[in-house]
Structures are given as structure tokens and as C-alpha cells.
Amino acid sequence: MGHRVPFSSLPIDQSEVAYDHGPYSVPRPDVARGRTTQWKLSDSRAYPGTSREMSVHVPASAPAGPLPVIVFQDGADFLDPGDEMRAAVVLDNLVADGAIPPAVGVFVDPGNRNAEYDAADATYAGFLVDEVLPRVSEVAPISDRPQDRALCGFSSGGNASFTAVWHRPDAFGKVIGLSSSFPQVHGTPFPQWIVDEPVRDLRIFLQVGHRDLGWDEPNDNWLAANLEVGAALLRRGYDVRLVVGDGGHDGNHGGVLLPDALRWLWR
Known part of the structure; x- marks a missing residue:
């Protein structure tokens, strides 16, 4: 059975385009809110001397068994119900409707954002696997199957998520990159990695705006890099799945797409 998309005229002027959020991004009175636990992680072995806030959101209808888990970089921005992403609201609504399985949302703030997110090595992946997820398991039972674990991020958080799943496909099998800042990673190694290295068992959702940074420049062109x-x-x-919108380098289009990105990952 196919899917028919309602007609919507393309904007001719692309200088300032905003998308309206859909029903999954709005709190609903018939949906019970999940439980959010917050704490500070200040004893990192991977990043000594850094401190960061972390939050874990467990859906209200979570079963007893191991649950899928989604780790959001720049966690406070994704958790904020008044911002573009509204990830906890999205998770509660998707789980309540059976659109995705009950999943734990993990919201991790950076300690040193560019140093952690814009690196091409496996340090950040190891930090998530060895330091973050064990703490999460103290709050909720989470699956250790890569197919049940996703990473998600915007801008530098998007390429950090992609880098982490690329280095650790044994730990993560799904990723959402929204307006990923691939050019900020030294040498932009990702296309060459993909060509040269064995194919991983990954499911990947990418979004970028047609007016992202450097969209008409020969270098540091974030649209072209995505x-x-x-x-x-x-x-x-x-x-x-690659979705190109008409917006710039902001979270609007990615936030509007987040519910569908999660549905697509767990289809």
C-alpha cells in the first residue's frame, strides 16, 4: 500500500523557511509522561577534568525487560519541551501510539563540545559505551543489542553520532544526523571511510537544509558534505534515508522530522 503526500508548494524564496511541528511533537493529555532522572557526570576517564549534565527518560509504559535506548548529544537542547526537538515529548507520544517500541531516552551534554564532537577517532564512542550506558543501566534496563541502540545529534552532535556508530557498530546500529557539521572534522574523512572500509550493519537517517552553512561555497560547505x-x-x-529541506543551520526542520526519523529507524 502506497503513501500519498498532500500537495505543498515549494517556497521560492529560501532565505527564511520554517516548518510546523506535527502532532507527535506536542504534549497530549491522553499520553502519560515518562519519568526523567538527572545527574552530573564529573569523573570521566575519557575526558578528564570535564563535567556534564545527563538525563534519562523512561516511558510510562516501559516493560520489565531490556529496552531499546536512544542517546541524544547536546542533551539539554533535545530535552527542552520549548525548543525544536522536544525529544521526551516525542518519545512519550510515539511509544503511546505503538509507533516505536518503549525506548529509553538518554540526554548527554558535552563537557568540551568541539573537542569531543568534532574528533574523528573512537574516543567519544568509547565514552558512551564504557561510561554513559553503564550509568543508564542503573536507572533502567537497556538492551545490549546494537540494533536496539541509536545515537542522535544536531550539528556537531550529528557528526559525533555518526563517528561513534562507525567506530562501534558492535554497540550501536542506528543513527540520526541532523545538519551534521561534517566539514568541522579534520579532513572530512567520512566519504572515504565509507568507500574504503567494510560495510557495517547500520541504519542511517540524515537531514540537512539547503541553506546550511557555506551552502554556496567551494569549501566548508555543510550542505555538500552531507x-x-x-x-x-x-x-x-x-x-x-537522506532528507533535504529548505532551512538553514538550525534545529527547526530536524526537530519537525525527529518523530518520523525515529519511526523510520524502528520500522
């Missing part, structure tokens, strides 16, 4: 990563993944046969 398209190049998406094209490399498609050529290697990855399970990937």
Missing part, C-alpha cells in the same frame, strides 16, 4: 556522505552510503548499499 550530500557527499549520503551519496557514499547509497553507493555502498547502506540502509540510509
Whole structure:
């Protein structure tokens, strides 16, 4: 059975485009809110001397068994119900409707954002696996299957999420990158990695705006870099979905798409 998309005229002037949020991004009186636990992580082995806030959101209808888990970089921004992402609201609504399985949301703030997020090595992936997820398991039972674990981020958080799943496909099998700042990673290695290295068992959702940073520049073009990563993944046969919007480098379009991105990951 196909899916028909209602007609919507393309904006001719792309300089300032905003998208309206859908019903999954709005609190509903018939949906019970999940429970959010917050704490500070200040004893990191991977990043000594840093301190960060962390939150874990467990859906109201969570079963007793191991649950899927989604780790959001820049956690406070994704958790804020008044911002664009509204991830806890989205999770509660999706779980209540059976659109995704009951899943634990993990919201991790950076300690040193650019140093952690814009690095091409596996340090951040190891930090999540060895330091963050064990703390999460003290709050809620989470699955250790890569197919049940997703990473999600915007801007530098998007390329941090992609880098982490690339280095640790044994720990994470799904990723959402929203307006990922791939050019900020030294040498922009991602397309070459995808070409040269064995295909991983990953499901990848990418979003970028047509007016993202440097969109008409020969260098540091974030739109082009996202398209190049998406094209490399498609050529290697990855399970990937690439959505290009008309916005700039902000969380609006990615936030509007977040419910559908999660539904697509767990389809």
C-alpha cells in the first residue's frame, strides 16, 4: 500500500523557511509522561577534568525487560519541551501510539563540545559505551543489542553520532544526523571511510537544509558534505534515508522530522 503526500508548494524564496511541528511533537493529555532522572557526570576517564549534565527518560509504559535506548548529544537542547526537538515529548507520544517500541531516552551534554564532537577517532564512542550506558543501566534496563541502540545529534552532535556508530557498530546500529557539521572534522574523512572500509550493519537517517552553512561555497560547505556522505552510503548499499529541506543551520526542520526519523529507524 502506497503513501500519498498532500500537495505543498515549494517556497521560492529560501532565505527564511520554517516548518510546523506535527502532532507527535506536542504534549497530549491522553499520553502519560515518562519519568526523567538527572545527574552530573564529573569523573570521566575519557575526558578528564570535564563535567556534564545527563538525563534519562523512561516511558510510562516501559516493560520489565531490556529496552531499546536512544542517546541524544547536546542533551539539554533535545530535552527542552520549548525548543525544536522536544525529544521526551516525542518519545512519550510515539511509544503511546505503538509507533516505536518503549525506548529509553538518554540526554548527554558535552563537557568540551568541539573537542569531543568534532574528533574523528573512537574516543567519544568509547565514552558512551564504557561510561554513559553503564550509568543508564542503573536507572533502567537497556538492551545490549546494537540494533536496539541509536545515537542522535544536531550539528556537531550529528557528526559525533555518526563517528561513534562507525567506530562501534558492535554497540550501536542506528543513527540520526541532523545538519551534521561534517566539514568541522579534520579532513572530512567520512566519504572515504565509507568507500574504503567494510560495510557495517547500520541504519542511517540524515537531514540537512539547503541553506546550511557555506551552502554556496567551494569549501566548508555543510550542505555538500552531507550530500557527499549520503551519496557514499547509497553507493555502498547502506540502509540510509537522506532528507533535504529548505532551512538553514538550525534545529527547526530536524526537530519537525525527529518523530518520523525515529519511526523510520524502528520500522
